[in-house]
Amino acid sequence: MKLPFMVMIYGAVGVAALCLATHPPGGRWVPPIAIVSAKPVAAAKAAAPAAAPATATSWSVPDVDKLPGDAWGKLVRLGRDLTVATYAHIGPEVADPAKHYAGNNLSCQNCHLGAGAKQFGLPFVGVFADFPQYRGREGRVGSLEDRINGCMERSMNGRALPLDSTEMAAFVAYIKFLSTGIAIGAQTSGRGAGDIPRLTRAADPDHGKLVFGQTCASCHGQDGQGKRHGPLGDAAGYEFPPVWGPDSFNDGAGMNRLISGANFVHSNMPNGTVWSAPALSAEDAWDVTAYLQGQPRPARAHLENDFPVRLQKPVDAGYGPYIDGFDRTQHRLGPFGPIEQKIKELKAEKSAGAPPTATPGRS
Secondary structure, three states: OEOOOOEOOOOOOOOOOOOOOOOOOOOOOOOOOOOOOOOOOOOOOOOOOOOOOOOOEOOOOOOHHHOOOOHHHHHHHHHHHHHHOHHHHHOOOOOOHHHOOOOOOOOHHHOOHHHHOOOOOOOOOOOHHHOOEEEOOOOEEEOHHHHHHHHHHOOOOOOOOOOOOHHHHHHHHHHHHHOOOOOOOOOEOOOOOOOOOOOOOOOOHHHHHHHHHHHOHHHHOOOOOOEEOOOOOOOOOEEEOOOOOOOOOOOOOHHHOHHHHHHHHHHHOOOOOOOOOOOOOHHHHHHHHHHHHOOOOOOOOOHHHOOOOHHHOOOOOOOOOEOOOOOHHHHHHOOOHHHHHHHHHHHHHHHHOOOOOOOOOEO
């Protein structure tokens, strides 16, 4: 799940550093998703870390385990459990078919790292104060519940949770708890996934394939399908999750956008990386992300309805229609500077009342 978050692209892709273990019910360790290898790569070239906002509040995460055993404490802890081991509670392999909300066997913390509390790991910390929120993807103001269901339908490739369900209440309670003490409108150091310099060239999936083979395949396999904890159907999720294929996030997820994905990879991967000491160079992060995003994954229907105000569509949205005249390949791989400049011009023309100069709907 990618919440502002992931989820999806899969929040999801936001408690502890990525290398720390988390423990769902039953005691099984559940590692977060690795877009690239979960093993450190000594040969990877490090790039300068993204700078945290100078005016932002300091990073502080409240301790869920210190909550009392009352109704509120139990609900918040259920929210954490759902985040850590989504597949075991509402995944497609759980025993009760009525609980098959997630369409894949990922977990929310595959995008929202460390159970949603890792700096620049798409954390939940501070998110509660952002809602209600206008979102360009839907073209309207939405609630936190709407945002969670966006992740369910995209990053988790499933269906929406009922608004009155215990699971929805638990997710909201957990996100609210992690946002304790953060005021509406306050900047929070560590939100999002960082901001590496934009490429002035197109991302290179062929080079990205080499990076993937050198740094990822030992855990995720050359086929990108990951490694399960146990046999198919055990509702136990993955030791190393798939990064494409039928059990991955779908093509409408935020993690399937190049800028979002490359920042996430640079700040967090390989497993154990922290934003202040990246293991991959920025260029390697761009290229390996372009490679994995170019692989097959589930398709979400009616993506043409996303971003009804076309001038609000992200420059890295890998699906049309577009209003700026650039094709799908450049929107997928960049360079994004020319697109950003054209969008700026179109917005200026709109403000001045002039007709747009680009051909709407090109994909």
